[in-house]
Structure formats: structure tokens, C-alpha cells
Amino acid sequence: MKFMITCKQASQIISQSLDNPLSWSDRMKLKFHLFICDACTRFNRQLHLISNALKSMRSDTENDSTIQLTSEAKIRILNNIQAKNH
Amino acid sequence: MSNVNDWLNEHGDYLYRFALARLRDPHQAEDAVQETMLAAIKSNNFEGDSSARTWLTGILKHKIIDLQRKQIREQPVSDLIDFDASDTSMDDFFDVKGHWLDKPQTLDMPENALEQKQFLNILSSCMDKLPKKLAAIFTMRDVQETENETICKELDITATNAWVMLYRARMGLRKCLEINWNIG
């Protein structure tokens, strides 16, 4: 097994780690790389920051009671449904 | 039709916010609510033991995916080729030896609420700058937390395609954030 990976490979593994569990060997390679590489450590934090920020953005919108369907929008929806539902 | 009126009055705002949080586009969010209402009156599977809101939200989730699929399919063919796994434009960030051309900088979520809001606004505008197709798949994954397998199935793409697109979206976003946030 080739243990040393490049920053490019590390960045790809980091992105994959957000989507799927890593294989044991990828996990070890990444762990070792992050231990010696500040740039990729920052990159790893950046991706986690973005992912967390997006989740908080989503829940902010979901919980913002000032965001409403306007009465015009409701009328539009009713009219469109009437037109389509014949 | 009276059902639709009741649903809109009781659950319309909730459904709209749910859709807006995931589609990030007011027009599309309204469309999603409308399609949900249309599907709801046409279907008869509302069971009294689940709440109307839960039932409608379940329909809405499918409508959101439909809209995203459409968005991705409407992209020009050149874009499809562009996102082939053999694409070399990922090398933009690295030299031939795989070293960073520009090393990633420290990015922190600001502590105070106002700056946090600014940060999220910048993130949002960075997402708008991504190619539509990338933005759509990235939104499915990171905003909606859709499983990869579902994304591949719904969009009819390979796992390799999916990860290349997600990777490129993330690389683009973090670069955009670095440029637009760290100036202060």
C-alpha cells in the first residue's frame, strides 16, 4: 500500500469522506497526511464549515415565520390548479 | 378544491418554507407547493392516522427532487461532457505534483450574529455562482442531506460522476468564500 498521498489526493478523499464512510486504508492515508499538512487540514475544516453553515441556513429558513406564501401566491396556486385539474 | 384551500391556509407557509430552504428559489418553491397540492387532490392515499402536514410534506419531498432533476436535465450537453470524470479542470487547484497552487486559508464562522448573517449571504451568493448543474447536485447532497445512492438513482448518473461533481462544487465554493470573505 502506498501510504503517502498528495494534497490533491487528500482533497479528494476529504470530499468523499463527507458522502461515504472511508475505507480503512483511505482513512489511514488521510490521517497521516493531515498530521503533516496544514493546508489540507485547513481545507478539511473549510468543507466542514460550509456543510454546517448550509445546514444552519436551511433551518433558519425553515423556522423563519416571516417567510410566508403571500395571498397572491395562494390565489395563483388555486387558479393554476383549477386550470390543470380538468 | 375546498381541501386545497384548507391545506394552503393551514400548511401552505410551512410547506413553502420547507421548499424554499431546499430549493433556495422563491419561484421554484411556489411551484413545488403547487405541484404538491395538485398531486394531493389527485391521490387518494391520505390515511387518517398520519397528519395532513406529514402527508403533504412527503409529497413535497418528491416534487422538490422532480424540480431538481428537471433543472439538471435542462443543462446543455456541453455541460454534461464538461463534468466527465476524465475532466482535467480539477487540476486548476494543483500543480503537476499534486501540490496546492494556492494553499487553503483559515475560514472561520464569525461569532457575532450580524457577521454570521453576512457570511451566510456570501455563501449563498457563491452557490448562485456555481454552474447550475453543480449547484443542484450539491444542494441535494449538502443542503438536503440526500443519500448519494438516491442522488445517483434520481439523476441517473454514476457514483463517479456524482463524486466528481460534488468535489468540484466544494472546491469552487471554498475558493469563492476565501476570496469574498477573507478580504476584511
Ligand SMILES: [Zn+2]
Ligand atoms: Zn496536503
